[in-house]
Amino acid sequence: MANTRIVVVGAGLIGKRHIEAVNKAEGVEMSAIIEPMPSGKEVAGKEGLPLFQNLTDLLKAKQPVDAVILATPNALHVPGGLECIEAGLPVLVEKPLAESVEAGRKLVEAGEKAGIPVLTGHHRRYNPLIARARKIVKEDQRLGKLTIVNGMCWFLKGDDYFDVAWRKQKGGGPILINLVHVIDDLRNIAGDIESVQAISSNGTRNHEVEDTAAILIRFTNGALGTLSISDCAAAPWSWELTANENPAYPYTDQSCYLFAGTHGSLAVPNNQLWRYADDKRGWWQTIYQEKQNHPVSEDIDPLIVQAAHLGAVVRGEAEPIMTGREGLRSLEATFAVKESAENGGKIIHLKN
Ligand SMILES: NC(=O)c1ccc[n+]([C@@H]2O[C@H](COP(=O)([O-])OP(=O)(O)OC[C@H]3O[C@@H](n4cnc5c(N)ncnc54)[C@H](O)[C@@H]3O)[C@@H](O)[C@H]2O)c1
Numbered sequence: 001m002a003n004t005r006i007v008v009v010g011a012g013l014i015g016k017r018h019i020e021a022v023n024k025a026e027g028v029e030m031s032a033i034i035e036p037m038p039s040g041k042e043v044a045g046k047e048g049l050p051l052f053q054n055l056t057d058l059l060k061a062k063q064p065v066d067a068v069i070l071a072t073p074n075a076l077h078v079p080g081g082l083e084c085i086e087a088g089l090p091v092l093v094e095k096p097l098a099e100s101v102e103a104g105r106k107l108v109e110a111g112e113k114a115g116i117p118v119l120t121g122h123h124r125r126y127n128p129l130i131a132r133a134r135k136i137v138k139e140d141q142r143l144g145k146l147t148i149v150n151g152m153c154w155f156l157k158g159d160d161y162f163d164v165a166w167r168k169q170k171g172g173g174p175i176l177i178n179l180v181h182v183i184d185d186l187r188n189i190a191g192d193i194e195s196v197q198a199i200s201s202n203g204t205r206n207h208e209v210e211d212t213a214a215i216l217i218r219f220t221n222g223a224l225g226t227l228s229i230s231d232c233a234a235a236p237w238s239w240e241l242t243a244n245e246n247p248a249y250p251y252t253d254q255s256c257y258l259f260a261g262t263h264g265s266l267a268v269p270n271n272q273l274w275r276y277a278d279d280k281r282g283w284w285q286t287i288y289q290e291k292q293n294h295p296v297s298e299d300i301d302p303l304i305v306q307a308a309h310l311g312a313v314v315r316g317e318a319e320p321i322m323t324g325r326e327g328l329r330s331l332e333a334t335f336a337v338k339e340s341a342e343n344g345g346k347i348i349h350l351k352n
Helices: 013-024 039-046 055-060 072-084 101-112 127-139 158-162 173-190 302-314 326-342
Strands: 002-009 026-034 067-070 091-093 118-120 146-154 193-200 212-219 225-228 257-259 265-268 274-278 287-290
Touching: 002 013, 002 055, 002 091, 002 193, 013 026, 013 039, 013 193, 013 302, 026 039, 026 055, 026 302, 039 212, 055 072, 067 302, 072 091, 072 101, 101 118, 101 326, 118 326, 127 173, 127 257, 146 173, 146 212, 173 193, 173 212, 173 257, 173 326, 193 326, 212 326, 274 302
Parallel strands: 002 026, 002 067, 067 091, 091 118, 146 225
Antiparallel strands: 146 257, 193 212, 212 225, 257 265, 265 274, 274 287
């Protein structure tokens, strides 16, 4: 079957990685780039791809396209996604799916009504390290009844990261840009979230948006969790620095997520599983680190897997793994964190 032809909208930081991923993935190929800024010319020239200012121009020019990857700033996800649905084009929308839950719901419902696949770009869903953790915790329940979860997203962004204005304004900030990934990881591995409570601070960077937040989570399965994020913490405990997923981030062999239940505990991504001998459980006994039998290849790039999956969905060979609706659930939990932090740590119950 012919390759699925992809248009990447927004050739910025992640857009360029999507182009690279599509170039490497099976069953898909780049058709064109949409990028209104002068930088678009350079990217299109380097890739040897046609460049357009917007989707209307591209469609008018009859450029072949089967699907779109939307890698624009957050506020443009819903308008861009709706435009794709109207044009009958399946679309993978970068995370966060939308800049509000209401807007995200509008996008998801429009896609469902039109029968056009809308996927959310939570690429970690395609990461075998996450899949392995999900199998141990959720599917095989090797930790017993899950009781407690700890997620850390601590890193130091360089000051030049904030030269791009939207990243430090309303709609940007580490809760919407980074925490949404962590929340999606925890939902995927541990289960759905029932409620959240949060406090946040912008006291170090003094941007309009937060730089640090601390969060309490109640999962629907009864487990509790703590989650913390800071983009001004000189520390290795984040997915970015521990998963070896993106060569831009130097790797450390640490973990950023901890899961524990009545029978064991797991560090992710370094996959240390701790358990007691079956007949000797309890804190006066020795807890052992179990030898793991779940090797995963270190060099799988989830963005490439995601691009191939998008192609398979468009060709009708696969059902979307990370739908717009799933993205909406993670988005709702993320906005609940913001709402709680803005209301003195009020408990916010989720609806979706
Ligand atoms: N999945 C991930 O790990 C990941 C990583 C980084 C960013 N993101 C998400 O990707 C999105 C983009 O982030 P970024 O850091 O690449 O931002 P960026 O600012 O580097 O890139 C965005 C690009 O979109 C372009 N753009 C602006 N308006 C446009 C329009 N109307 N049409 C087409 N292009 C337009 C900009 O000129 C810019 O080149 C954000 O939603 C962000 O949250 C996801």
